[in-house]
Amino acid sequence: MPFLLFFPQPIATVAAALVILTQGWLVVSGNFAWLNWITIVLAFAAVSDSAVHWLVPAVPADVGQEAPLPLYWLVITLLATALLVVLSFWPARNLVSRHQLMNASFNKWHLVNAYGAFGSVTRRxxxxxxxxxxxxxxxxxxxxxxxxxxxxxxxxxxxxxxxxxxxxxxxxxxxxxxxxxxxxxxxxxxxxxxxxxxxxxxxxxxxxxxxxxxxxxxxxxxxxxxxxxxxxxxxxxxxxxxxxxxxxxxxxxxxxx
Structure with missing residues (x-):
């Protein structure tokens, strides 16, 4: 489901709804601090304006930006994206490592860390x-x-x-x-x-x-x-x-x- 959040609509909205539903169930049934809530916030970013309007009619169906995107903001966004893509190499390599690290940082800024609540789940x-x-x-x-x-x-x-x-x-x-x-x-x-x-x-x-x-x-x-x-x-x-x-x-x- 997390990968589908990056797909075009309405696939992203459906994926977000499933993530929010799953995390909501964990909120009700478990004490996992802020982990589920922050995941819900991230998933909600993929919900389309029309879906929000369908759920809450008071919200306009199209709340998109009216003015053109400023060039300086586009440049900042692309530079930040490029930085995060480069820094993501080390946590991505960690994902396929035989000695995978949990909750580890790979740079002094603590960006793109390896987040995770559990390395494994026990049945007892x-x-x-x-x-x-x-x-x-x-x-x-x-x-x-x-x-x-x-x-x-x-x-x-x-x-x-x-x-x-x-x-x-x-x-x-x-x-x-x-x-x-x-x-x-x-x-x-x-x-x-x-x-x-x-x-x-x-x-x-x-x-x-x-x-x-x-x-x-x-x-x-x-x-x-x-x-x-x-x-x-x-x-x-x-x-x-x-x-x-x-x-x-x-x-x-x-x-x-």
């Missing part, structure tokens, strides 16, 4: 759950309590709210954490929780300790799936989850010294 959803305890001994019998995030799945009885286009950066990073990659930020995050750092706690939906410093924190990975209708009626949960492994063993503040 793993979530990292962060827990803390006030007990001095983090062995069996310790009272572990979960930190609740604003957007990502946690409590099986709670369905996440819609936040997009607002970007919950911490929740976004937590979503990608089970997929691998650089996790050094996560260790810093755990240390901030052990310090009961106020700015960090404000990023959370719920601090189970009410601002008090926990003695230990840990992180465990769970496999999540949507509850069936029968499970929803029986248990009152939106999610069903099962523990997979411990991601970070119980750590205390002295471990970061």
């Amino acid at each position: 959803r793993y979530e990292v759950i962060v827990e803390g305890t006030l007990d001095d001994v983090p062995e069996s019998g310790a009272a572990w309590q979960e930190y609740e995030f604003k957007g990502k799945p946690g409590d099986p009885r709670r369905i996440p709210r819609q936040f997009a286009p607002y970007h919950l950066r911490l929740d976004w990073l937590m979503w990608f954490l089970p997929l691998g990659g650089d996790d050094r930020w996560f260790l810093v995050f755990l240390r901030k929780l052990l310090e009961a750092d106020p700015p960090t706690l404000r990023l959370m939906r719920r601090d189970p300790f009410g601002g008090e410093r926990p003695r230990f924190v840990r992180a465990r990975m769970f496999l999540y799936r949507f509850a069936t209708r029968a499970e929803r009626r029986e248990f009152g949960t939106w999610w069903m989850r099962e523990p997979v492994r411990t991601v970070v063993r119980p750590v205390e503040l002295d471990d970061f010294a």
Whole structure:
């Protein structure tokens, strides 16, 4: 569909309508920050004036430019186009590379970058759950309590709210954490929780300790799936989850010294 946006009308309008419809569904069903909204804006540029007039009769059928295009503007547009075409060589080569880069820049101006939300899409959803305890001994019998995030799945009885286009950066990073990659930020995050750092706690939906410093924190990975209708009626949960492994063993503040 994106390639058809550059075709003559009415093909471009039909392609734009399909893109907008698809992105609209993602806006309703997911929290992908501003990604879907900016895609809708780009696709709408391919909708013809007559199609807009058909949808909104108050808009004139022909809102084209009445005066001839100024020569200086034509020159600026052609020069900008030539620059972008030249700079696009490197991201285009990246598209067919065996070691394709995601969200990478290829020049110091950060133009024509390689944008993308996902390198691949998994069929199983793993979530990292962060827990803390006030007990001095983090062995069996310790009272572990979960930190609740604003957007990502946690409590099986709670369905996440819609936040997009607002970007919950911490929740976004937590979503990608089970997929691998650089996790050094996560260790810093755990240390901030052990310090009961106020700015960090404000990023959370719920601090189970009410601002008090926990003695230990840990992180465990769970496999999540949507509850069936029968499970929803029986248990009152939106999610069903099962523990997979411990991601970070119980750590205390002295471990970061």
